[in-house]
Amino acid sequence: MTLKRRTTSTIPFGYRESDVEGFLEPIDGQLEALQETKEHIMNGSLSLRGAAEQLSYKTGRSISAVGLKKIVDKERQKGLLDKRG
Numbered sequence: 001m002t003l004k005r006r007t008t009s010t011i012p013f014g015y016r017e018s019d020v021e022g023f024l025e026p027i028d029g030q031l032e033a034l035q036e037t038k039e040h041i042m043n044g045s046l047s048l049r050g051a052a053e054q055l056s057y058k059t060g061r062s063i064s065a066v067g068l069k070k071i072v073d074k075e076r077q078k079g080l081l082d083k084r085g
Helices: 028-042 048-059 063-083
Strands: 015-016 025-026
Touching: 028 048, 028 063, 048 063
Parallel strands: none
Antiparallel strands: 015 025
């Protein structure tokens, strides 16, 4: 299990508080569902709002369309930076 350092007061989608103070542990099912949903958004088969509803239903953890947009935008930007280097 790989822990991620907690940098904000908000716990990101796909993670939960760890027993180790100041760290988060991944929730594999949520991260897999998020990755699958991001791919559907990027190829245009799902809208942000529809994807957020589907992701919330599938994982049982709520996420807003705006929150999902931030995650997708970050991924797109990361992808653009990877292609340049």
